[in-house]
Amino acid sequence: MSTEDSPAGFDLDGAWRLDDRVSIRPERFGALLYHFGTRRLSFLKSPALLDVVRGLARHPDARAACAEAGVAAGELPKYRAALAALAASHMIQPRSL
Numbered sequence: 001m002s003t004e005d006s007p008a009g010f011d012l013d014g015a016w017r018l019d020d021r022v023s024i025r026p027e028r029f030g031a032l033l034y035h036f037g038t039r040r041l042s043f044l045k046s047p048a049l050l051d052v053v054r055g056l057a058r059h060p061d062a063r064a065a066c067a068e069a070g071v072a073a074g075e076l077p078k079y080r081a082a083l084a085a086l087a088a089s090h091m092i093q094p095r096s097l
Contacts, residue, residue: 010084012063012076016056017095026050033091042091049082056092 018024021037030044033053044050051069052062059065062083063076071079086092 010062010080010087012066012080012083013061015060015095016062016065016083016087016092018053018056019090019093022091024050024054033086035089035091038090040089040091042086042089044082049079052079052083053086053092057095 019035019037021035023034023036025032025034030046031050031053033042033044034040035042044053048069048071052065052071055065055068056062059068066076066079083092
């Protein structure tokens with residue numbers, strides 16, 4: 001298991017981005033993500049999580065993307081877990097600065 005597979009091991013201070021092979025379809029509940037390489041579908045269950053995912057490439061780290069999306073400090077563990085799941089399914093990937 002890599003560190004991205006574990007919510008506690010997901011690096012909020014690392015640089016991340018949406019995989020180039022992922023398509024986003026916004027929905028009222030959040031969004032659907034489809035990975036054309038793995039043919040996997042993921043559900044983002046909140047509009048705020050969609051904002052975080054869309055903001056990953058614009059920010060130096062995932063923590064800054066969460067802050068811009070309005071994620072409170074007390075909610076960070078929940079978002080860390082969601083981002084860890086997206087990393088484990090290859091929807092997002094580490095990015096070099």
